Amino acid sequence: xxxxxxxxxxxxxxxxxxxxxxxxxxxxxxxxxxxxxxxxxxxxxxxxxxxxxxxxxxxxxxxxxxxxxxxxxxxxxxxxxxxxxxxxxxxxxxxxxxxxxxxxxxxxxxxxxxx
Amino acid sequence: xxxxxxxxxxxxxxxxxxxxxxxxxxxxxxxxxxxxxxxxxxxxxxxxxxxxxxxxxxxxxxxxxxxxxxxxxxxxxxxxxxxxxxxxxxxxxxxxxxxxxxxxxxxxxxxxxx
Numbered sequence: 660x661x662x663x664x665x666x667x668x669x670x671x672x673x674x675x676x677x678x679x680x681x682x683x684x685x686x687x688x689x690x691x692x693x694x695x696x697x698x699x700x701x702x703x704x705x706x707x708x709x710x711x712x713x714x715x716x717x718x719x720x721x722x723x724x725x726x727x728x729x730x731x732x733x734x735x736x737x738x739x740x741x742x743x744x745x746x747x748x749x750x751x752x753x754x755x756x757x758x759x760x761x762x763x764x765x766x767x768x769x770x771x772x773x774x
Numbered sequence: 775x776x777x778x779x780x781x782x783x784x785x786x787x788x789x790x791x792x793x794x795x796x797x798x799x800x801x802x803x804x805x806x807x808x809x810x811x812x813x814x815x816x817x818x819x820x821x822x823x824x825x826x827x828x829x830x831x832x833x834x835x836x837x838x839x840x841x842x843x844x845x846x847x848x849x850x851x852x853x854x855x856x857x858x859x860x861x862x863x864x865x866x867x868x869x870x871x872x873x874x875x876x877x878x879x880x881x882x883x884x885x886x887x888x
Binding site: 700704707718751 | 880
């Protein structure tokens, strides 16, 4: 079974801090994704990566950056945290598959509060 | 850009009632369609998916969904819900020409009363 592990379930940080959210998957998946989940808005894609050192902006990349130095690890970075970045953050991974349509496997999420 | 609409944000049903959750998407090209479920305190799990072929898709736990291309819809159904179906349900669409990026709907929170 695919395991996607996010380093923290709950995190509290202060405005202006640099925040790192870590995600590790154990299935050698090429694709990895970071979403934020907000009530009524569903999941919105922040960034994704289809290979080591490769990254693509999603729908809401502003205020975030990512790092993919190793295939199994995809980090989300809040350069200078702001209160509007308080949210649930979800990491996911998938294989490319035929036609790029393989299901994504999700981690448990990190609930981040910015004070 | 692709958008996905789930018209019901909250649904409350009694056990054994039938369920239908609506999902509509905007893109008119080739799409792959998914329903994910998030049980309280758990991670998102794939419920079912449609790539091609029979537009009526069977998923886990008695769920099914029907793809109606002319209506840009992929509604989720279950003939008889159980208390354990209490969860949040997300419809997601993948534009077949846009790689593996998924666009999610806003989610529907289902509560089943015992």
